[in-house]
Amino acid sequence: MNAAQFENVTQVFGDFTAVDGIDMAIPAGKLTTLLGPSGCGKTTSLRMLAGYTRPTAGRILIDGVDVTRTAPEKRGLGMVFQSYALFPHMTVADNVAYGLKLRRTPRAERDARVAEALELVGLAHLAGRKPKALSGGQQQRVALARAIAIRPKLLLLDEPLSNLDARLRVQMRSEIRRIQAETGLTVVLVTHDQDEALEMSDEMILMRAGKIMQQGAPAEVFGSPKNRFVADFLGYENFVRTAGGLVTVRPEHVEIVPGTVSPAGGLALPAIVTDVAYRGVDQIITVVSRDDGGEITLMSDVRADAAPRVAVGDDVVVTAPESRLISIEN
Structure with a gap:
């Protein structure tokens, strides 16, 4: 009612x-x-x-x-x-x-x-x-x-x-x-x-x-x-254009893997680290990568005690499981 x-x-x-x-x-x-x-x-x-x-x-x-x-x-x-x-x-x-x-x-x-x-x-x-x-x-x-x-x-x-x-x-x-x-x-x-x-x-x-x-x-x-708009307003931060359309994933569901070897399944994009911000409990890693639309910036927010050891300029792979990728309208 x-x-x-x-x-x-x-x-x-x-x-x-x-x-x-x-x-x-x-x-x-x-x-x-x-x-x-x-x-x-x-x-x-x-x-x-x-x-x-x-x-x-x-x-x-x-x-x-x-x-x-x-x-x-x-x-x-x-x-x-x-x-x-x-x-x-x-x-x-x-x-x-x-x-x-x-x-x-x-x-x-x-x-x-x-x-x-x-x-x-x-x-x-x-x-x-x-x-x-x-x-x-x-x-x-x-x-x-x-x-x-x-x-x-x-x-x-x-x-x-x-x-x-x-x-x-x-x-x-x-x-x-x-x-x-x-x-x-x-x-x-x-x-x-x-x-x-x-x-x-x-x-x-x-x-x-x-x-x-x-x-x-x-x-x-x-x-x-x-x-x-809804995803961005609610803090999703990461937007990637794929062959299937636009997807978004929250920073806490993104993992940064040192090196250049891409794991199978889900999202896997080669990237370069541009910033590492330690915030006590967690750590935010910002990277630059490319998708089907060109250059993009992505963020990973993970617990500091489990964060990968990376520095600005390192080659890494941005990953996220398929289950965390949300298809959205532009």
Whole structure:
């Protein structure tokens, strides 16, 4: 069952097409990420779902109902922005209660929902504090609690972790995932970070230039990228043109063999080492080789304690088993 659906949705700003005729399904009770580089259309898609931007063409449905022309406040959605947008003069509890007051929720129920939401994000003990007295991670949790308190049909998160430091981002990934699992909320999260999407998603939607490149479960998309853009965005690095077409292979599945003798089966290309980078646990070896299209650069990422003894300028063979080669579209 889908909580939301885009049907041939297009969004044009002047001469720029931000979203180009996409069909997209958001499964109910799951965490779906809209992933892609800047300008790919993911935030515009989220804003159209929220109702802040009306599509140039197409329909948007929530719970099977056409909401294309429905005002944002009537869609029953919660949203957390990149900036959190907390009211500095209000306490944490009053910030969380704000949406409930707008909906004229009775006082007793409002207080109960605020307490429940703050307990869920682990901030019940800070209900009386002002936002300026909180850390960035705590402010983000308050924004989450405020969105959750209204019990939305969908919870929309627009790059919610981008203002946090690396340690807090990792922590909040787990927190958001826990909250989604405990509440059963349908969550749509916009991010440009593939690691974030892979770790948090039930469903990933990878976009480029206003179009959907691939949609599916993280393991499905990561394990079977459809085209070069998806593979490159997800870190495959190595692309080789063969008689059968274009294939890709991840650096950790590439082995560098010293010398010039090619093993039988799979990928086997003569190459010259151009760089050896030791990173403690692993070692990255970069080589230059040739395929059916000309000169190419390939990378191997292996555990340092098992890495071959090679140096810049050495003749080597790049190998990978047939089972690790993935055929893709250009």
